[in-house]
Amino acid sequence: MPTEITLRLQINGEQVRRIIPANRSLLDFIREDLRLTGSKHGCDVGDCGACTVLVDGAPQLACITLAAECEGAAIRTIEGVTDGGGLHPIQEALHRHVGAQCGYCTPGIVMAMTSLLEADPHPSDSAINEALGSNICRCTGYTKILAAVREVARPGSPS
Amino acid sequence: MTDDRDFHVRAVAEGGVLGGGGRGKVDGLAKITGRSVFVDDLVLPRMVYAKVLRSPHAHAKILSIDASEALAMPGVLKVMTGEDCTARYGAIPVAQDETALALGKVRYIGEPVVCVAAVDEETARDACRRVRVVYEPLDAILSIDDALSADKPFIHEWARKPSNILRKVDQEYGDVDAAFAASDLVLEGTYDYPGSTHVPLETHAALAVPHADGRLTLWSSTQNPHYMHRTIARVLGMRPGDVRVIKPDIGAGYGGKCDTFCTDVCSAWLARALDRPVKFVFEREEVFYAHRGRHRTKMWLKMGMTKEGRVTGIDFKAWAEGGAYASYGVVTSFYLGVFMTMPYKVENYRFQSHRVYTNHPPCGPKRGHGAIQPRFALELHLDRMCEALGLDPVQVRLDNLIEAGHETVNGLLVPSIALSECIERVVQASDYRAKKGSLPPGRGIGLACSAYMCGALHAVYDNDLPHSGVQLKCDRSGRVTIFSGTADCGQGSNHMLAVFVAERLGIDPTDCTVVEADTDLTPVDLGSYSSRVTFMAGNAALQAADRLRSQIASALAAKFKVPVESLVFAGREVRGAWRPIPWLEAVDIAEGHHGTLGSVGSYKPPKIGSRLKRTSVGPSPAYSFTAQVAEVTVDQVSGVVTVDKMWAAHDLGRVLHREIAEGQIEGCVYMGVGEALLEEQAYRKDGVHMTPSILEYRIPTVYDTPEIQVLLVESHDPGGPFGAKEAGEGPQLSTVPAIGNALHDAIGRWLTNPPYTPEKVWKAIKGR
Ligand code: FES
Numbered sequence: 001m002p003t004e005i006t007l008r009l010q011i012n013g014e015q016v017r018r019i020i021p022a023n024r025s026l027l028d029f030i031r032e033d034l035r036l037t038g039s040k041h042g043c044d045v046g047d048c049g050a051c052t053v054l055v056d057g058a059p060q061l062a063c064i065t066l067a068a069e070c071e072g073a074a075i076r077t078i079e080g081v082t083d084g085g086g087l088h089p090i091q092e093a094l095h096r097h098v099g100a101q102c103g104y105c106t107p108g109i110v111m112a113m114t115s116l117l118e119a120d121p122h123p124s125d126s127a128i129n130e131a132l133g134s135n136i137c138r139c140t141g142y143t144k145i146l147a148a149v150r151e152v153a154r155p156g157s158p159s
Numbered sequence: 160m161t162d163d164r165d166f167h168v169r170a171v172a173e174g175g176v177l178g179g180g181g182r183g184k185v186d187g188l189a190k191i192t193g194r195s196v197f198v199d200d201l202v203l204p205r206m207v208y209a210k211v212l213r214s215p216h217a218h219a220k221i222l223s224i225d226a227s228e229a230l231a232m233p234g235v236l237k238v239m240t241g242e243d244c245t246a247r248y249g250a251i252p253v254a255q256d257e258t259a260l261a262l263g264k265v266r267y268i269g270e271p272v273v274c275v276a277a278v279d280e281e282t283a284r285d286a287c288r289r290v291r292v293v294y295e296p297l298d299a300i301l302s303i304d305d306a307l308s309a310d311k312p313f314i315h316e317w318a319r320k321p322s323n324i325l326r327k328v329d330q331e332y333g334d335v336d337a338a339f340a341a342s343d344l345v346l347e348g349t350y351d352y353p354g355s356t357h358v359p360l361e362t363h364a365a366l367a368v369p370h371a372d373g374r375l376t377l378w379s380s381t382q383n384p385h386y387m388h389r390t391i392a393r394v395l396g397m398r399p400g401d402v403r404v405i406k407p408d409i410g411a412g413y414g415g416k417c418d419t420f421c422t423d424v425c426s427a428w429l430a431r432a433l434d435r436p437v438k439f440v441f442e443r444e445e446v447f448y449a450h451r452g453r454h455r456t457k458m459w460l461k462m463g464m465t466k467e468g469r470v471t472g473i474d475f476k477a478w479a480e481g482g483a484y485a486s487y488g489v490v491t492s493f494y495l496g497v498f499m500t501m502p503y504k505v506e507n508y509r510f511q512s513h514r515v516y517t518n519h520p521p522c523g524p525k526r527g528h529g530a531i532q533p534r535f536a537l538e539l540h541l542d543r544m545c546e547a548l549g550l551d552p553v554q555v556r557l558d559n560l561i562e563a564g565h566e567t568v569n570g571l572l573v574p575s576i577a578l579s580e581c582i583e584r585v586v587q588a589s590d591y592r593a594k595k596g597s598l599p600p601g602r603g604i605g606l607a608c609s610a611y612m613c614g615a616l617h618a619v620y621d622n623d624l625p626h627s628g629v630q631l632k633c634d635r636s637g638r639v640t641i642f643s644g645t646a647d648c649g650q651g652s653n654h655m656l657a658v659f660v661a662e663r664l665g666i667d668p669t670d671c672t673v674v675e676a677d678t679d680l681t682p683v684d685l686g687s688y689s690s691r692v693t694f695m696a697g698n699a700a701l702q703a704a705d706r707l708r709s710q711i712a713s714a715l716a717a718k719f720k721v722p723v724e725s726l727v728f729a730g731r732e733v734r735g736a737w738r739p740i741p742w743l744e745a746v747d748i749a750e751g752h753h754g755t756l757g758s759v760g761s762y763k764p765p766k767i768g769s770r771l772k773r774t775s776v777g778p779s780p781a782y783s784f785t786a787q788v789a790e791v792t793v794d795q796v797s798g799v800v801t802v803d804k805m806w807a808a809h810d811l812g813r814v815l816h817r818e819i820a821e822g823q824i825e826g827c828v829y830m831g832v833g834e835a836l837l838e839e840q841a842y843r844k845d846g847v848h849m850t851p852s853i854l855e856y857r858i859p860t861v862y863d864t865p866e867i868q869v870l871l872v873e874s875h876d877p878g879g880p881f882g883a884k885e886a887g888e889g890p891q892l893s894t895v896p897a898i899g900n901a902l903h904d905a906i907g908r909w910l911t912n913p914p915y916t917p918e919k920v921w922k923a924i925k926g927r
């Protein structure tokens with residue numbers, strides 16, 4: 001049995017404390033221990049972005065992050081993307097544009113875009129590409145996702 | 160032909176639900192909030208986990224399996240081998256060649272051999288490593304040539320006459336030789352289309368649950384719950400009524416989740432053996448071994464043309480490398496040739512295909528199943544002939560087009576086609592005529608067209624039953640529940656069903672609940688393959704909705720003493736009586752009048768096409784058509800190809816939901832760009848997969864994906880629901896040849912073997 005550790009962190013604004021194996025990935029911790037299943041396994045080796053969550057505001061691949069590394073951090077997942085519930089503007093736009101087909105990549109993409117838009121409410125196209133570059137979507141060809149992000153980034157101008 | 164933009168404006172103005180118009184889809188909110196439930200999100204009390212040990216050999220006898228060490232490990236509950244479940248199964252009844260785990264021998268590197276159930280995944284994985292399997296390696300068949308060779312061992316011995324050729328097809332229509340003799344140009348060429356794989360972002364997953372009464376529920380990430388249901392019942396020796404298959408949300412399939420996988424059979428078998436729920440989720444690498452993707456196909460094409468550009472005849476041969484099991488390969492062998500007689504009129508056609516077994520992961524249906532490879536060859540060949548004869552590729556395509564009502568020489572009846580409009584619109588939008596041959600060196604533009612089916616006339620097993628069933632429940636709450644066996648894989652079929660029903664009843668799609676893909680609850684639908692769902696389940700939904708509407712209308716007519724025909728259902732009310740009757744009240748009155756409300760609808764394809772006997776695979780109630788233009792830039796120094804922009808005009812019959820339709824077409828073009836530039840399911844000489852990860856296999860990221868402009872064209876198919884046809888598969892067919900033709904325009908070379916990697920392109924530029 002691997003060594004166990006006591007982990008304390010904040011998840012979607014809530015303080016949690018759990019005893020976990022020291023080698024537990026952040027993704028398994030979120031999905032299995034906290035039962036927040038919105039973050040997805042796509043590859044488990046950092047290639048697809050389906051597991052993207054925010055660690056202290058920055059997007060991170062939860063599958064290749066050790067939960068233990070996040071001691072004291074504030075984690076945000078798709079379940080806590082808006083504070084008091086409701087939809088984030090990027091979620092609303094994705095919905096209207098049908099930016100989610102199967103929806104498996106969507107939580108990761110919402111988190112990556114949330115982080116981008118919080119850091120810079122009006123990102124350029126190249127900044128959007130860069131922020132989306134490590135998220136694979138196999139369904140949409142990114143077209144509707146980009147349309148949604150551009151609409152939020154540049155309200156009023158045609159996407 | 161209506162312009163789609165007018166149509167959209169009209170649909171919205173009329174307050175109808177057709178058209179989309181920024182209103183999302185019925186299951187969209189769950190998806191964007193991460194609340195969709197996929198198999199791996201399900202957790203049940205007493206649940207255990209399964210993992211498999213896979214073969215390290217391409218072809219070998221299994222001499223012994225010793226699992227004693229694994230079984231002795233704490234937390235290990237059961238070890239399953241091929242001997243535990245020996246029933247053979249397969250997608251197509253004439254080629255049932257698979258077992259859940261290898262039985263007696265292994266046929267590819269990565270084939271599942273032993274399955275372990277344990278209290279957690281890590282223990283199951285560790286236990287697999289401690290199972291000792293002794294193999295005796297056999298001579299492996301690793302290429303099409305190997306498979307055709309007489310001195311190689313057989314991969315399968317089950318057939319009456321064992322052979323490494325799963326299926327050979329020979330067809331001839333008209334007089335090809337006479338047609339060639341009467342041609343001004345007869346051109347021969349060879350093409351080599353690579354294998355590729357789907358890479359759905361969700362890996363294959365199953366969760367099997369035994370019940371106290373002996374029944375079994377299987378949650379599976381399948382595109383075809385009905386076929387899965389039949390297979391599981393048969394393989395486990397259970398009555399079909401004792402098995403329930405549920406497809407929850409799935410992380411797409413693109414054809415990759417049509418088959419039954421070891422996740423399904425092993426979890427089901429182990430769940431019964433242990434009397435506990437068993438979950439089995441593939442790791443990413445395993446998806447590359449489970450595969451069922453595009454067949455690598457070598458092709459030889461000979462075509463005749465008059466000097467005016469009329470196609471006189473086609474002679475076509477294809478050899479498809481199918482991997483170790485049949486999957487849908489028998490069907491592939493037909494799809495490789497059947498659509499070559501459209502969209503251009505071809506009266507003389509000869510076709511031969513071989514679909515062979517090799518010791519690689521099995522191939523199967525990937526988006527555009529079997530039709531992608533020949534379409535690539537045909538569209539490049541057409542441009543080559545135009546070049547040789549000095550003809551305009553646009554005009555030649557337009558001049559050869561079939562028309563609505565045409566029956567192809569191999570018996571395919573085409574009820575609707577608006578391809579000329581598609582061609583005109585992409586040519587105009589891309590400025591093709593001005594750019595072709597005139598772009599600066601290293602830049603080029605190319606055109607290609609294609610045709611595809613809207614569901615097959617025949618189910619994969621022979622029967623005379625409906626292909627789609629829909630059941631509606633409606634009560635005084637005003638909510639309409641739609642029960643359907645369809646499998647939404649992200650393409651939006653749930654929303655389509657709600658659109659059909661809502662439009663007929665004058666309510667909103669969000670007033671409907673769609674209950675889909677649960678064999679205990681939902682009427683049979685054959686599943687999400689061959690682009691059948693909108694057309695077939697759509698027609699079933701319309702029939703059910705019309706019947707429910709008649710019930711409500713007759714009750715209102717009796718109460719308000721008005722003729723049934725005068726009642727109009729729109730805007731959540733029924734109009735035509737002395738006052739508008741709100742929907743809730745209308746349902747209330749109908750429930751009081753008739754008792755409990757409900758209706759069913761079904762769809763069975765018509766028997767059409769007079770030469771049907773000749774081709775049983777390929778006939779469809781309707782066909783969709785696409786024209787695409789690609790613009791590319793080639794870096795002359797490195798050989799790197801960039802697709803600058805794609806224009807795709809697709810005849811989808813009728814726009815039911817703009818964003819969903821566009822999204823399907825964009826997804827097709829995207830996948831085509833991947834096949835054109837990056838993707839290849841390739842193996843080393845010893846049969847080892849070269850790229851079994853998302854990073855190495857190289858699927859396009861946002862950086863690799865060009866701007867895609869979609870143009871929707873409506874032809875109002877007479878048999879389609881509201882005139883609609885498919886949009887999720889056909890548009891991929893013309894992407895790769897459009898890029899191939901653009902590449903020729905850019906560098907003056909015909910590249911007949913995608914993917915167009917820098918190395919290949921660089922060599923072509925250097926003339927090597
Ligand atoms: S699951 Fe983390 S990057 Fe793919």
Ligand code: FES
Nearest residue numbers: 101105137138139
């Ligand atoms: S919507 Fe299916 S992978 Fe992105």
